[in-house]
Amino acid sequence: xxxxxxxxxxxxxxxxxxxxxxxxxxxxxxxxxxxxxxxxxxxxxxxxxxxxxxxxxxxxxxxxxxxxxxxxxxxxxxxxxxxxxxxxxxxxxxxxxxxxxxxxxxxxxxxxxxxxxxxxxxxxxxxxxxxxxxxxxxxxxxxxxxxxxxxxxxxxxxxxxxxxxxxxxxxxxxxxxxxxxxxxxxxxxxxxxxxxxxxxxxxxxxxxxxxxxxxxxxxxxxxxxxxxxxxxxxxxxxxxxxxxxxxxxxxxxxxxxxxxxxxxxxxxxxxxxxxxxxxxxxxxxxxxxxxxxxxxxxxxxxxxxxxxxxxxxxxxxxxxxxxxxxxxxxxxxxxxxxxxxxxxxxxxxxxxxxxxxxxxxxxxxxxxxxxxxxxxxxxxxxxxxxxxxxxxxxxxxxxxxxxxxxxxxxxxxxxxxxxxxxxxxxxxxxxxxxxxxxxxxxxxxxxxxxxxxxxxxxxxxxxxxxxxxxxxxxxxxxxxxxxxxxxxxxxxxxxxxxxxxxxxxxxxxxxxxxxxxxxxxxxxxxxxxxxxxxxxxxxxxxxxxxxxxxxxxxxxxxxxxxxxxxx
Amino acid sequence: xxxxxxxxxxxxxxxxxxxxxxxxxxxxxxxxxxxxxxxxxxxxxxxxxxxxxxxxxxxxxxxxxxxxxxxxxxxxxxxxxxxxxxxxxxxxxxxxxxxxxxxxxxxxxxxxxxxxxxxxxxxxxxxxxxxxxxxxxxxxxxxxxxxxxxxxxxxxxxxxxxxxxxxxxxxxxxxxxxxxxxxxxxxxx
Numbered sequence: 113x114x115x116x117x118x119x120x121x122x123x124x125x126x127x128x129x130x131x132x133x134x135x136x137x138x139x140x141x142x143x144x145x146x147x148x149x150x151x152x153x154x155x156x157x158x159x160x161x162x163x164x165x166x167x168x169x170x171x172x173x174x175x176x177x178x179x180x181x182x183x184x185x186x187x188x189x190x191x192x193x194x195x196x197x198x199x200x201x202x203x204x205x206x207x208x209x210x211x212x213x214x215x216x217x218x219x220x221x222x223x224x225x226x227x228x229x230x231x232x233x234x235x236x237x238x239x240x241x242x243x244x245x246x247x248x249x250x251x252x253x254x255x256x257x258x259x260x261x262x263x264x265x266x267x268x269x270x271x272x273x274x275x276x277x278x279x280x281x282x283x284x285x286x287x288x289x290x291x292x293x294x295x296x297x298x299x300x301x302x303x304x305x306x307x308x309x310x311x312x313x314x315x316x317x318x319x320x321x322x323x324x325x326x327x328x329x330x331x332x333x334x335x336x337x338x339x340x341x342x343x344x345x346x347x348x349x350x351x352x353x354x355x356x357x358x359x360x361x362x363x364x365x366x367x368x369x370x371x372x373x374x375x376x377x378x379x380x381x382x383x384x385x386x387x388x389x390x391x392x393x394x395x396x397x398x399x400x401x402x403x404x405x406x407x408x409x410x411x412x413x414x415x416x417x418x419x420x421x422x423x424x425x426x427x428x429x430x431x432x433x434x435x436x437x438x439x440x441x442x443x444x445x446x447x448x449x450x451x452x453x454x455x456x457x458x459x460x461x462x463x464x465x466x467x468x469x470x471x472x473x474x475x476x477x478x479x480x481x482x483x484x485x486x487x488x489x490x491x492x493x494x495x496x497x498x499x500x501x502x503x504x505x506x507x508x509x510x511x512x513x514x515x516x517x518x519x520x521x522x523x524x525x526x527x528x529x530x531x532x533x534x535x536x537x538x539x540x541x542x543x544x545x546x547x548x549x550x551x552x553x554x555x556x557x558x559x560x561x562x563x564x565x566x567x568x569x570x571x572x573x574x575x576x577x578x579x580x581x582x583x584x585x586x587x588x589x590x591x592x593x594x595x596x597x598x599x600x601x602x603x604x605x606x607x608x609x610x611x612x613x614x615x616x617x618x619x620x621x622x623x624x625x626x627x628x629x630x631x632x633x634x635x636x637x638x639x640x641x642x643x644x645x646x647x648x649x650x651x652x653x654x655x656x657x658x659x660x661x662x663x664x665x666x667x668x669x670x671x672x673x674x675x676x677x678x679x
Numbered sequence: 680x681x682x683x684x685x686x687x688x689x690x691x692x693x694x695x696x697x698x699x700x701x702x703x704x705x706x707x708x709x710x711x712x713x714x715x716x717x718x719x720x721x722x723x724x725x726x727x728x729x730x731x732x733x734x735x736x737x738x739x740x741x742x743x744x745x746x747x748x749x750x751x752x753x754x755x756x757x758x759x760x761x762x763x764x765x766x767x768x769x770x771x772x773x774x775x776x777x778x779x780x781x782x783x784x785x786x787x788x789x790x791x792x793x794x795x796x797x798x799x800x801x802x803x804x805x806x807x808x809x810x811x812x813x814x815x816x817x818x819x820x821x822x823x824x825x826x827x828x829x830x831x832x833x834x835x836x837x838x839x840x841x842x843x844x845x846x847x848x849x850x851x852x853x854x855x856x857x858x859x860x861x862x863x864x865x866x867x868x
Contacts, residue, residue: 234702235709239752242697259752293694293755417746420739 117246118147118277121210122154124253127285130181131155132172132537134165134530138185139225141212143277157537157566160558162189164530166196166267167556169207171534173200174517175492175544177330179261180205180534185212187225190271191232195524197267198236202521203351204328206265208256209237215275216244230271238266246279251286258289263296264415265328296414300431300439308386308410308427309443315384317452318344321367321396324351324520325389325413325433332356332513334437335388342447345456347375349390351520354510359489364456365466368396370502373463373654376662378456382407389433391418393521394658402661412436465654465667466506473647474623476500476575480507482626483545483573486634491543492517492535496528496552498582500575502652504547526555532570533563543634546572550603551580557609563639564614571633572615572641574606577648585651589666606643616640686715687741687761688837689732692722694753702751703730712736712744716769716834727755731836764840770807770833771815772797776826777804785825792818803828 115123121144125133132155137145148156159165162184169180180200184193190211200207214223230240239259241252249272256268312318326335335356339346345364346356356363367375379385385407390396392411397403400423411418411425412433419428429436468477480503483491489511495501495518510516517535519527532546553574563570575581580598587594610617616636620629620643633640653668693699700719707714713735722729734744741759748757777785777799785804789796794808808818812835819830 230698231701234705291752294752415750417743417750421743 113283114280115283116143116147116277117243117249117272117279117281118144119150120246120249120281120283121253121272121277122147122151123283124250124285125181126151126153128253128257129178132157133181133183134159134168134172134534135183136160136162136165136185136189137183138187138189138212140186140214140274141183141189141210141272141277142185143274144183144210144212144272147277157533157562159530159562161556162192163196163526164533164556164559164562166193166207166209167199167524167527167530168534168537168559169209170196170200170203170205170527171494171517171531172538173206173265173534174203174327174531175514175535176538178538179257180207181210182207183210185225186214186229186274187227189225190229191227193269194232194236195522195526196530197233197269199519199522199524199527200267201236201238203519204265204324205267206260207267208253208260209267209269211269211271212277213242213271213273216273217275219273229269233269236267237269238264240269240271242271242273243276244273245281246276247281247284249276250284254286255289255291258291259294263294263298297416297430298414298432298435300412300429300436302439304427304429305436305439306443308412308429309440311384311408311410311427312342312344312386312440313445313447316449317382317455318342318384318386318449319364319378319382319407320344320346321349321379321385321387321390322346322352322355323349323388323390326352326355327514328389329414329432329434330513331388331434331437334434334441336360337441338386338437338444341441342444343449343453344386345378345453347379349393349396350505350518352388352390353505354512354514354516357511358509359511362453366505368393369398369656369658370506370652370654371396372465372506373662373665373667374456374459374465376656376665377459377463379404379407380662381455384408384410386410386412388412388437389414391415392422394422397422398656399659399661402663463654463667468507469668471647474621474626474644475650476503476577476644476646477507477650478623479573479575479620479626479644479646480504480547483547483630484508486627486630487543487545491515491545492539494518494528494532494535494544494546496547496549497523497525498549498551498580499577499585499650499652500547500549500581502582525549525552528552529556529559529572532572533559533568536568536570537566540569544570546570548572548574549581550574550576550578550600550606553606554604560610560613560615560639568639569637570639572610572639574641574643575646576603576606576643577646577650578603579648581648581650582652584648588651589655590657606641610641610643617643619643619645621645685735685737685761687734687736687759688765688767688835689734689741689745689748690758690760690837691730691732691748691754692756693728693730694755695721695726695728696753699728699753700730702753703748706747706751707744710743710747712740712747716832718834718836720836731834733835760837760839765837766840767811767835767837768809769812769815769835770809771819772831773806773808773819773822773827774803774829775806775822776802776828778802781825785822788818788821794818
């Protein structure tokens, strides 16, 4: 079959099961867009900024496990994808980006809209390609989808020059993929698994630390089986949130910088830590030299390079978390740890990190708690980065697997709008709430137009505190209250703004209005936004200062009056 | 555990594709690894090249280097040859100032080092020398007195002694890496 390069791209996308692509056309990729109407099964969502395309594809993948696809033209189109690709790279998200490139003869000549995007994205993609012959497109795209979604997932960029899209060649879809340099280890080594089981069976104070790998390998049932069989409390990292139902008695919550004190303390006191698809990020460990000093670490991860990268590992197991747990669970004996669980309960009582104080002003914590109650912990929650993200992690009680989507590794503000869009496109039957900071929201709010245009029913809560709240918090705690360049003194009227885009919009200024506003947004059949005027002086607690240990953990300061009452 | 800094010789079999050197070099740079030499050339297989790195760092660092190399899709195999019976060679070309008075003295040195003179001009010589780094270093040191004009060194290439097949190299390389490590990484390599 003789096809053009552009037709080959569409053919392969369909064969890979792609139904949606996010993108914006432009000069170099126009031949592909000319061909796309021939493939009506491919839904193209025209975003307003390419970052929305890459982050939309990321949200699509994270919420569904199906590879997200984005497209952009050469030069500025491609460079606008970069933050979203970096985000996908840091959080192991399977995204395939297809970019147009200037014609082959113009490459290297500083042509109009020419950027060496494979060079630019080298350190933030799992792999990338510049395709110089149309005949290579089927193989390259097949490899791209395979690479993106196999092993530790990650973004792949495929750069295709304009005249390669129009070049005609024989379409040969490769039946097999030959990549001698890419053979991820999926099965755990049996000896190592036996060693791990022995450690777990002998443990007196075991803790599971579940990370993103549990979600990526869909090991929710296996995790639960391990926890219940050996009665091991489960700590979830930021990206591990929603891998284990938070309503479960063995759920302990998030450790680390803004984690709950009892989770960090439980880690600190554990004798065996079973890390499942987590990478001991500095936000979890704090000062590495004093991190979990007494524990033997069993580190299960599909990426050998994260094992031993940050902490010393006693039993490394390379493999897919689901498969390793499947084997491990057979070796682990039934056990109970009543004293250990009681000790953690005591820690919970002594350090009630998430107790909501009765405050007169409207706080983000209160709104998130209300949202959690009204949606019964079953919505897909997408957040940006900063205070609202930490409060969402803390105060929303996640009960459904894979329902928390957030930019963890890169910490990219602005993720909340396009990622929620992608998540809703992938899950039309689920309720998707995007919790936004007023800072991040303004970085990507242009895609509200995309959301309305494509009837993507996302509900937004914009936490309007008029500050870059987390930065303000750091200025308060570490920079002597130097509140410089963190205040948004001229925020737009978000209600009018949302209405101008065509969303249903409400403003909430008082605690009493919150529940009704959330309900109204849910009842409205279409995208809706609630702008919440919240207390700008609230800080996220607990907090372990960067590079410190759990001993330096700061709980929320108790106001003098309240302290006097409790005396 | 005391971190002992030393140099490791790694040999990587890589796919001969455009940009592969860039990918490797970029990884070394962004992860802050220190390479003291790098040599690349074709291997006995058509579409594969072999790279020899000399990496400075403790065992933990070198272990990370190997794992990060493996993450690059174009890298097929990495072996750590540091503690094996290995033959090392490096080639250097040295342009040294030579007058009619000093030429014969330089030629004597060249003989002693079993080096070759590959170009002669009125006031200089180009010397080609092959050997391990120490040998080249000492010849270079001796030639300093005559006036070094230009030095070009290829970086180390290394190969296992004996009739080791490629598979053998890989196997022994893996064993070496394992033996060097405090932990059991057998399933990785």
